[in-house]
Amino acid sequence: MNARSEYSIAPAALYQQVAERLRARIFAHQLPPGSWLDEQSLAQEYGISRTPLREALKVLAAEGLVMLKPRRGCYVTELAEEDLDEIFPVIALLEGRCAALATQRANAADLQHLGTIHEQLEECARKGDADGFFEVNHDFHVALQELAGNRWLSQLIDETRKLLKLTRRDSLRLKGRLKQSLAEHRAILKAIRQRDESQAGRLMHEHLLSGRAALSKLHTSAP
Secondary structure (H helix, E strand, O other), rough: OOOOOOOOOOOOOOOHHHHHHHHHHHOOOOEEEOOOHHHHHHHHHHHHHHHHHHHHHHHHHHHOOEEEEOOEEEEEOOOOOHHHHHHHHHHHOOOHHHHHHHHHHOEEEEEEEEHHHHHHHHHHHHHOOOHHHHHHHHHHHHHHHHHHHHHHHHHHHHHHHHOOOHHHHHHHOOOOOOOOOOOOEEEHHHHHHOOOOOHHHHHHHHHHHHHHHHHHHHHOOOO
């Protein structure tokens, strides 16, 4: 019997487990956009055959996270500027609607929960912790999705957000963006607390487009 390495995976639902591990590495940029995925090395690392690995790659390809190129192999998706110009307005519309619905439905306990998450954002911003801010920001947006209570809207947002995780964290490295994003969150939370669903939706829409503008500046200033 072959000994398993520390990366070995149990047989049950093998390709889903492989897909989840690869997805996490892609989101963490351990497998950066544009990088080639060496199937043989990955199979050896996980202690599996190449069959479940290829099934996992098909799952990630269906999600848009990798690209399977005939006779060239598999590559982590690298979004072009044109892709971002098309994706951000879509998620801005979706999350704007989500914020408006959440404002309608939020009770006192929900508002307290959102306030607690926002306090964590404030703390991350004070520390200049961009990675922590990114994760807490995700929690805030997910909390609004849950409050909105529209599973179809939530599903569309989740699928679109997966693609943006390939690049979106980078925008927080832009000078002043962390402070700007925090101010945008403050305004959104204020509108929600005031039960102004139209304002909350509009501010969330602008918040997402502001993130796109920050990414554009970052890419323009890159060497």
